[in-house]
Amino acid sequence: MELNQHCANCKFRSHLFDKLSVEELTFINRNKKTVAIKKGGLINKSGDPIREFVYLTQGLVKMQKIGKNGKEQIVSLARPLDFIGLLSVFNKEFYEYSVTALVDSVVCRIDINSLKEMVKRNGEFSMDIIRFISNISNEIISDTYAINSKNLRGRIAMLLVDFSKKYFESLAFDLPISRKEMAEMIDMTPENVIRILSEFRRDGIINLRGKHLEITNMNMLSKIRDLG
Amino acid sequence: MELNQHCANCKFRSHLFDKLSVEELTFINRNKKTVAIKKGGLINKSGDPIREFVYLTQGLVKMQKIGKNGKEQIVSLARPLDFIGLLSVFNKEFYEYSVTALVDSVVCRIDINSLKEMVKRNGEFSMDIIRFISNISNEIISDTYAINSKNLRGRIAMLLVDFSKKYFESLAFDLPISRKEMAEMIDMTPENVIRILSEFRRDGIINLRGKHLEITNMNMLSKIRDLG
DNA sequence: CGCGGCTTTGATGTTCATCAAGTAAAGTGG
């Protein structure tokens, strides 16, 4: 695929940029670079200075931080058209979260000052930025509360339903993360992730072989999510 | 005190408005109203249409939502100069959280469309709004993670230290919320809140009589917070 | 004055983390 496409023609462009004119997109285009990242590759490192606004066009990435106990904690996953670190770029000097590619991915790195310039100049664009930030943070906050108010079975059920509906739009898919990473996403131990997955398999709710998962009883799974 | 002061002279005005000219402040002033709320009074109700941007000038309020199980959950407290519902006003039609006064309070209600108009017109102002939103959501997210990674003693310790340092700037203060509300803030049961407070009292870390609390061993309390 | 909600303490049971030990899978270097 063509990496260094002009923003004005980019088919991965988010609606966030709809309010920019062709001239403004050209300005952005001059100040961005597009980079391919291999699976497992580091995109941003927690603590590094923020110089760019990162935008995911292809792949899947995780945002994580290190808790006080030294354990990794996954704050959220990002899909194509998601903005990485949008919650930090405008008010922090250094990245708060590390970002790692879960599969081969492609990101655009837009010079942060060029973007800020756009925000100041184009009022409709700044309103859109505000709406995007609000949406992202609302989602993280409500997801976090939802996870923490559920028991372990409910958490796993929620995660699987989300994968199926939000990320893969299919009842069968390959898990993009390890059991350990699942545990880091929903705040439990890897042992219990495995235990509950085995339980679901025993109960005929899912098929699971290695990373390949198929939801065979979505009704039941949704019920477990809602009641947990 | 004078409720309907002109924004240009308001001593409770947040830095958020620093970038507005006198004319712009006058425009805001024409489209705002200042309201006094009694302790326990409802300021915003979850589900109501968002027509105004609410700004706290005096008092203390709680933002809460109702979990699936029907239990109340307190998302955050807001002090003077804090913006209430800033995370919702730009991207939602209806309030997500209810807001209730914990003590007698005063709020300014600014017409939401007037504020949006300002954002579009004044680029420096919109940058400030973005920074504010980012700060608020970052704080809520990191506080939520911090709370959930601690055991119950650590949670109570964190809450008390926060009250002391952030809200009252004193080692002695009156708890602004009930034991039950404390439980709703840090996701535990009222019984355990009480149990642990009694423990802290037994261990000489705090004095507690009804709502009046005094931290007698801040060192130990901080240690419990950090190690929990 | 009495009712209902808040507070407090104790007893009990459940949920989940931790520890241990073994198997499978995935890198790695020769």
Next chain:
DNA sequence: CCACTTTACTTGATGAACATCAAAGCCGCG
């Protein structure tokens, strides 16, 4: 490509942390 090493996965047993239940005293308020 194979032996080797490491990392991920899996199951069971145990104990600790915490929620729930129960009962009694307290306080504010109509």
